[in-house]
Amino acid sequence: MTFPVIGVVGGGQLARMMAPAAVALGFDLRILAEAPDVCAVPAVAQAPVGDYKNLETLREFARGVDVLTFDHEHVPSEHLQALIADGVNVQPRPDALINAQDKLVMRAAIERLGLPNPAWAAVASVADIAAFGETHGWPVVLKMPRGGYDGKGVKVLRSADDATAAADWFEAMSPLLVEEMVDFSRELSALVARTPSGESRAWPVAESIQVDGVCDEVIAPAPNIPAEVAEAAAAAALRIANELGVTGVMAAELFETPGRAPGFLVNELAMRPHNTGHWTMDGALTGQFEQHLRAVLDLPLGATDALGSIVVMKNFLGGANLDLFSAYAAALAAEPTVKVHSYGKSVRPGRKIGHVNVIASKNDDVTAARARATTVANIIRDGK
Numbered sequence: 001m002t003f004p005v006i007g008v009v010g011g012g013q014l015a016r017m018m019a020p021a022a023v024a025l026g027f028d029l030r031i032l033a034e035a036p037d038v039c040a041v042p043a044v045a046q047a048p049v050g051d052y053k054n055l056e057t058l059r060e061f062a063r064g065v066d067v068l069t070f071d072h073e074h075v076p077s078e079h080l081q082a083l084i085a086d087g088v089n090v091q092p093r094p095d096a097l098i099n100a101q102d103k104l105v106m107r108a109a110i111e112r113l114g115l116p117n118p119a120w121a122a123v124a125s126v127a128d129i130a131a132f133g134e135t136h137g138w139p140v141v142l143k144m145p146r147g148g149y150d151g152k153g154v155k156v157l158r159s160a161d162d163a164t165a166a167a168d169w170f171e172a173m174s175p176l177l178v179e180e181m182v183d184f185s186r187e188l189s190a191l192v193a194r195t196p197s198g199e200s201r202a203w204p205v206a207e208s209i210q211v212d213g214v215c216d217e218v219i220a221p222a223p224n225i226p227a228e229v230a231e232a233a234a235a236a237a238l239r240i241a242n243e244l245g246v247t248g249v250m251a252a253e254l255f256e257t258p259g260r261a262p263g264f265l266v267n268e269l270a271m272r273p274h275n276t277g278h279w280t281m282d283g284a285l286t287g288q289f290e291q292h293l294r295a296v297l298d299l300p301l302g303a304t305d306a307l308g309s310i311v312v313m314k315n316f317l318g319g320a321n322l323d324l325f326s327a328y329a330a331a332l333a334a335e336p337t338v339k340v341h342s343y344g345k346s347v348r349p350g351r352k353i354g355h356v357n358v359i360a361s362k363n364d365d366v367t368a369a370r371a372r373a374t375t376v377a378n379i380i381r382d383g384k
């Protein structure tokens with residue numbers, strides 16, 4: 001057998017959704033699972049349980065894999081450096097990954113590349129935040145540089161008084177990142193993939209809608225986006241991937257800022273398949289999970305064209321329905337064109353447990369496609 005073995009650190013839904021792509025291509029996908037019951041485990045043949053913060057555990061897992069990649073960005077850099085010293089093929093490499101692990105490192109890198117950042121500063125005290133607010137205006141956005149996700153680790157401060165209330169964050173971490181509160185028209189996602197040899201491809205730039213800091217809906221391509229903004233955003237993401245040496249899939253989260261050249265600012269980077277790229281699973285010639293596997297194996301990348309004029313992805317979070325399958329008959333009957341992706345997770349309020357994709361037909365408008373996706377997602381969430 002000459003098919004490659006891919007080791008994925010982390011057993012969440014992203015690792016789980018790599019499995020069908022691996023099966024289709026004949027690859028052997030293995031997961032280093034945080035616990036026996038994480039949702040990627042039933043999707044693969046081998047899923048040892050272990051702590052990704054333990055170097056010996058990582059070493060043991062990496063033995064016999066052709067490439068090591070990730071479901072999340074939390075593996076410590078020094079462990080990845082040690083694995084590379086052992087001869088393990090780690091993709092993406094830690095010097096690229098650090099830009100997705102640490103928002104201060106990322107802001108400095110974006111600045112170095114001459115790409116558009118919001119006003120930002122590293123702050124080590126409440127007085128530093130107050131000074132930033134006086135210079136750039138209130139409100140400001142305070143962020144934990146490391147460890148945040150789904151809006152946890154992001155705080156809007158309306159005034160110097162709020163800054164005082166943020167003092168407890170400095171006990172957890174210092175310095176923190178402070179940013180101007182960007183007056184954006186919407187959020188965009190520029191999704192790309194790059195191989196170690198340097199081939200790269202971008203998917204059409206999408207619009208993403210967050211609710212309470214959590215990605216709720218994605219529309220691809222971003223409706224009515226000016227062609228020059230879409231091109232510049234995709235070019236910026238490709239440049240980031242190339243210059244930082246990113247491998248695999250990378251999402252650049254952007255703020256669209258009409259009237260403020262070049263029409264967008266960089267928010268943050270993710271170096272793995274991303275929620276804003278789930279639309280590609282059914283809506284693009286090559287989905288992000290297949291592309292990630294191809295990229296980390298240094299294989300030629302697939303075409304990224306959208307398969308419909310509009311593709312809508314809608315997440316469903318845990319709600320009233322505790323038995324998701326009991327709602328499938330009604331959900332699938334409501335919209336035969338919808339594709340359902342369930343993550344095999346137990347239902348807890350507000351927990352991301354699945355998404356649906358809708359590929360709009362030629363004469364469907366954005367509103368109709370969004371309504372179709374929402375109808376199905378709500379039936380599954382509510383059970384009716």
Ligand SMILES: Nc1ncnc2c1ncn2[C@@H]1O[C@H](COP(=O)(O)OP(=O)(O)O)[C@@H](O)[C@H]1O
Nearest residue numbers: 141148149150151152154179180181182210268
């Ligand atoms: N500087 C900012 N100005 C306005 N809104 C922001 C700013 N930074 C973040 N946000 C909002 O908060 C959300 C979460 O922030 P982000 O830095 O992406 O953190 P996370 O790592 O939790 O995704 C963003 O998607 C956006 O809606």
Ligand SMILES: [Mg+2]
Nearest residue numbers: 150253267268
């Ligand atoms: Mg984000």
